[in-house]
Amino acid sequence: MxxxxxxxxxxxxxGYLLIVMGISRFISxxxxxxxxxxxxxKATLPWPLxxxxxxxxxxxxxxxxxxxxxxxxxxxxYWFSEMTYFPMFVxxxxxxxxxxxxxxxxxxxxTPSDCFYDRFRSPMLRIVTGIIFLAASxxxxxxxxxxxxxAASVATGGAMNYTAVVLVIGLAMVxxxxxxxxxxxxxxxxxxxxVFMGCLVFIGIAALMxxxxxxxxxxxxxxxxxxxxxxxxxxxxxxxxxxGARFGYPFxxxxxxxxxxxxxxxxxxxxxxxxxxxxKVMSITPLLQALVWxxxxxxxxxxxxxxxxxxxxVTEMIIPYIVENIINPANSGLAVxxxxxxxxxxxxxxxxxxxxxxxxxxxxxxxxxxxxxxRKELTVRQKERIGRIVILCIGAIAVLFALNxxxxxxxxxxxxxxxxxxxxxxxxxxxxxxxxTKKAALICSIVGTVVVLMTYFVWNIGGTWYGAIGLAVxxxxxxxxxxxxxxDNPAESEEFYAALEEGTERFYDIRHPKSSKEKA
Amino acid sequence: MKLVKAEKIWLAxxxxxxxxxxxxxxxxxxxxxxxxxHGVVSMVWVWAANYIGFFIINRIYRLKKPRQD
Numbered sequence: 128m129x130x131x132x133x134x135x136x137x138x139x140x141x142g143y144l145l146i147v148m149g150i151s152r153f154i155s156x157x158x159x160x161x162x163x164x165x166x167x168x169k170a171t172l173p174w175p176l177x178x179x180x181x182x183x184x185x186x187x188x189x190x191x192x193x194x195x196x197x198x199x200x201x202x203x204x205y206w207f208s209e210m211t212y213f214p215m216f217v218x219x220x221x222x223x224x225x226x227x228x229x230x231x232x233x234x235x236x237x238t239p240s241d242c243f244y245d246r247f248r249s250p251m252l253r254i255v256t257g258i259i260f261l262a263a264s265x266x267x268x269x270x271x272x273x274x275x276x277x278a279a280s281v282a283t284g285g286a287m288n289y290t291a292v293v294l295v296i297g298l299a300m301v302x303x304x305x306x307x308x309x310x311x312x313x314x315x316x317x318x319x320x321x322v323f324m325g326c327l328v329f330i331g332i333a334a335l336m337x338x339x340x341x342x343x344x345x346x347x348x349x350x351x352x353x354x355x356x357x358x359x360x361x362x363x364x365x366x367x368x369x370x371g372a373r374f375g376y377p378f379x380x381x382x383x384x385x386x387x388x389x390x391x392x393x394x395x396x397x398x399x400x401x402x403x404x405x406x407k408v409m410s411i412t413p414l415l416q417a418l419v420w421x422x423x424x425x426x427x428x429x430x431x432x433x434x435x436x437x438x439x440x441v442t443e444m445i446i447p448y449i450v451e452n453i454i455n456p457a458n459s460g461l462a463v464x465x466x467x468x469x470x471x472x473x474x475x476x477x478x479x480x481x482x483x484x485x486x487x488x489x490x491x492x493x494x495x496x497x498x499x500x501x502r503k504e505l506t507v508r509q510k511e512r513i514g515r516i517v518i519l520c521i522g523a524i525a526v527l528f529a530l531n532x533x534x535x536x537x538x539x540x541x542x543x544x545x546x547x548x549x550x551x552x553x554x555x556x557x558x559x560x561x562x563x564t565k566k567a568a569l570i571c572s573i574v575g576t577v578v579v580l581m582t583y584f585v586w587n588i589g590g591t592w593y594g595a596i597g598l599a600v601x602x603x604x605x606x607x608x609x610x611x612x613x614x615d616n617p618a619e620s621e622e623f624y625a626a627l628e629e630g631t632e633r634f635y636d637i638r639h640p641k642s643s644k645e646k647a
Numbered sequence: 648m649k650l651v652k653a654e655k656i657w658l659a660x661x662x663x664x665x666x667x668x669x670x671x672x673x674x675x676x677x678x679x680x681x682x683x684x685h686g687v688v689s690m691v692w693v694w695a696a697n698y699i700g701f702f703i704i705n706r707i708y709r710l711k712k713p714r715q716d
Contacts, residue, residue, distance in 0.1 A: 207686030211668045214697040218661045221701070226648070356679035374669045402710050410701065559648060627648060636709040639651065 131466050133286045136279055139467055140292065143474060144299045147315050151307035154314045166507065167308035167514040168490035169237050169393075171400045174407035180313040181394045181408060182415045183320030183476065184483035185385065187267070188274040190327060190423055191473040196442035198427025200365035202358035206424045208368060212377035213413040213420075216385050220409050223386060223551070224396035226558050228405055229630035230623060231397050238490045239389045242396065243550075246557040247565040248619040250499070255572045256550060257495035260389040263543040264488035265525060271481035272297045272529035278473040281447050282466045293529045296474070301522030304482045305515050309398075312482050319475035324419060326472030330446060330465055331422040331429075337454045338433040343425075349432035358431060365439060371591045379593035382551050383544035385412075389491070390483035402634050485525065489518040542579065548594025549575020552601040556609070561624065564615045567608035571601040653707055657700035664692035 158165055172180065198205055227242050236242050239260050244253040276292040304312060339346040350358050357364040361373070385391060399405040430437075430445040433453055437445070446469050455462035493514045498505060505513070553571050556563040578597040583589030631637075650658075668689035674681030 204682055204686065207668075207682075207690065210690050211665065211686075211693050214694045215661060215665060217697040217701050218658060221704070222654075222658065357677070360679040360682040361674065361676050370669075370671045401713065406705065406710075410698070413697075559650075624648075631648070634711060636711050638707055638709060 131282045131463065131470075133283050135463075135467070136283050136287055136470065139470060140279070140295060140474070143471060144296065147319065147478065148299060148303045150315050150318060151303040151311040154311040155307045158308070158310055165308065165310075165511065166237065167511055167518070168486060168494070170308070170310035170313065170398065172310070172313055172398050172404070173400050174404040174411075176313050176317055177394060177399055177404055178408055178411050178415070179317035179320045180398075180479075180483070181391060181412060182419070183316035183323070183479035184390050184394065185388075185416075185480070186320075186323070186419060186476050187480040188271060188278070188473050188477040190323065190419060190476050191278070191446060191469060192274065192443045194420065194423035195426040195430060195445045196439075197367070198424040199430045199437070199442045199445055200363065200439060201367040201427075202360075202363040202431075203428075204359070204361050204363055204368045204373065206421070208373040208377045209380075209420050209424075210417060212381040213416045215381050216413045216416070217409050219381060219386055220395055220405075220412075223554055223558070224392065225402075225405050225409070226627065227396040227554075228399055228402070229634065230626045232630050232634070233626040234622070236397050237393075238494045239392045239396075239487070240491065240495050243553070243557070243568070246620055246623045247563075247568045247615075249565040249569055252565060252569045252572060253495055253499060255569065257491045259546055259550065259572065259576060261488055261491045263547050264389055264484040264491070265521060267484045267543055268481045268488070268522070268525040269528040269532060271477040271484075272300075272526065273532050275474050275477045276529070278470050281444060282470045290530055293526065296478070297522070297526035297529055300478050300482055301485070301519060301526065304485050304522065305518045308514075309486060312486055313398075316479040316483065319479040323472040323475040323479075324415075326468040326475070327419060327422045327426075330450075330468055330472070331425040333454065333461065333465055334426055334429040334446075334449050337457055338429045338449065343428075346428055346432045350428065350435075353431065353435035364431070369591075375591040375593055375595055378595055379544050379548060382598065383548040383594055385416075387547035387551055387554075388544065389487040389547070390480075393487055393490075394483075481525075485518060485522050489514060489521055492521065493517040542583070545579045545582070545589065545594035545597070546576055549579065549597035549601045551598055552605055556605045557623075558627070560606075560609075561617070561620060562609055562614060563605060564609045564612045565619075566612045567605050570608055571604050574604060575601045651707065653700075653704060657696070657704060660696045660700065661693065664689065664696050667692060 201208075227236075230236075230242065230245070234241075234245055236245070238257070240253045240256040243256050244250070272293050275296055276287075276289045279287040279292045280289060303315070307315070335341055335343065335346065339349060347359075354364045362369045386395065395405075395408060399408060426446060426449070427442075430442070430449060434445070434448060437448075441448070447466065450462050450465045450469065454465060493510070497513060497517070498510065550572060553563075553568050553575075557568065575594075575597040578600050579589075579594050582592055582594070582596050668685070674685045
């Protein structure tokens with residue numbers, strides 16, 4: 128495919144990066160002017176900013192690559208499986224990270240491990256959970272840079288130099304994250320989120336117009352003629368939505384992807400300005416998810432309607448294929464514009480994810496490992512300096528890996544969602560059950576990881592079940608070990624529960640509904 | 648911390664909706680009509696349960712006005 132010349136692509140890349148870096152620089156300058164030195168890893172955000180940074184950092188380049196390909200292969204039933212887990216975010220966040228927010232209002236957490244340490248008071252638990260969150264973060268940074276460079280290569284028919292794209296995008300992203308910090312990243316995420324959503328909607332509508340005359344009904348008719356009713360039923364034309372897969376993957380997304388991955392965890396648990404903000408995040412996020420993935424579904428549906436029978440590996444590139452093979456012959460100018468949107472959208476959604484992971488990964492090293500391990504009293508200025516140096520260092524390492532990505536990187540990416548899932552039961556037991564012990568939490572954090580490794584490498588079912596088995600094991604193991612173990616000293620968790628109770632009293636005006644006796 | 652009755656009911660209804668969608672073996676492979684009906688019913692159940700329940704819970708757990716410190 129040679130829709131775009133390398134010179135055009137470079138103009139898009141550099142122009143886009145200059146805008147993002149400019150916004151980042153302005154935000155950090157303004158923040159320093161108002162606050163002086165600030166914590167680069169933490170900020171409180173009003174709801175529009177928090178919702179958009181949440182969505183932008185949650186979504187990744189898969190929206191433009193694997194996403195449409197997934198719907199191409201998985202069909203209507205795959206869309207049902209996704210649409211059924213999105214709203215569960217409301218109840219999942221309400222009972223987990225929203226409670227942590229109430230505690231955080233007094234306890235001032237920074238890293239995801241902070242709340243685990245505060246509840247259980249185990250330095251080893253902080254280290255183990257820190258390693259898990261770090262292992263979930265860093266490969267993502269590398270993978271996003273790899274994917275953006277591949278998008279540039281696809282859009283120009285292989286004319287773009289992969290190394291050059293990785294270096295330019297990767298280093299720019301590392302620099303603006305280092306300079307800007309959390310609030311700056313939230314603003315750039317917001318802009319990039321709006322950009323990628325706009326690009327996705329435009330591409331989806333254009334694809335539908337040119338492939339199916341603008342009619343979804345016509346699109347479905349074409350699919351039915353091409354592949355019969357298999358695309359509309361389980362397990363799908365490519366047998367992608369078996370009973371196991373329709374549960375395993377969405378369930379891993381519901382717990383791992385939207386709650387426990389560290390970059391969204393700190394957003395939903397620590398960053399809301401107030402509980403009104405938290406409620407907006409709970410209620411709006413599923414709607415935006417539904418919007419984004421429905422347009423991704425639309426592109427996949429148009430793809431199989433217009434270009435049936437594609438090889439599974441090739442379906443990842445369905446957007447460029449539609450643009451090149453169907454839209455370009457009819458309207459070459461529009462095709463060039465769409466290809467630019469494909470790249471800009473992929474870059475926007477990718478960078479907004481990578482910088483969030485970079486930030487939280489650096490906070491784990493800086494706060495969990497360096498500051499808490501050495502137990503030094505540091506000023507805000509010193510912490511800020513350490514934080515920026517760590518961001519720079521691990522960002523540079525991620526860029527180096529992206530230049531020649533080791534095979535292990537792709538394996539680790541698969542793990543990212545899976546390995547954080549077993550921490551969810553530990554979190555819930557920690558919030559709701561005072562009898563949960565630190566020994567149980569520590570053992571389960573290790574056992575859960577081991578079970579996930581076995582799910583992938585021993586039982587070979589990681590592609591279906593992700594971390595679900597590890598989560599289930601921990602859900603049982605936590606109470607068993609806690610009850611077998613002698614109780615922890617209640618004083619250790621007293622501050623955590625006091626903050627929860629005080630926060631509940633402080634923020635809520637609880638009005639219990641009258642019982643039928645009282646009404647009578 | 649203790650959950651009020653409304654929270655327990657809300658959680659149960661949401662989880663039941665999600666489990667209804669994931670009943671193994673249902674609908675049968677290849678049955679398009681059943682898949683569409685089952686998918687639509689599940690979606691409506693889960694979306695309605697989460698949002699209606701959230702609205703009801705928010706009526707119980709009303710937010711205090713921020714203190715002017």
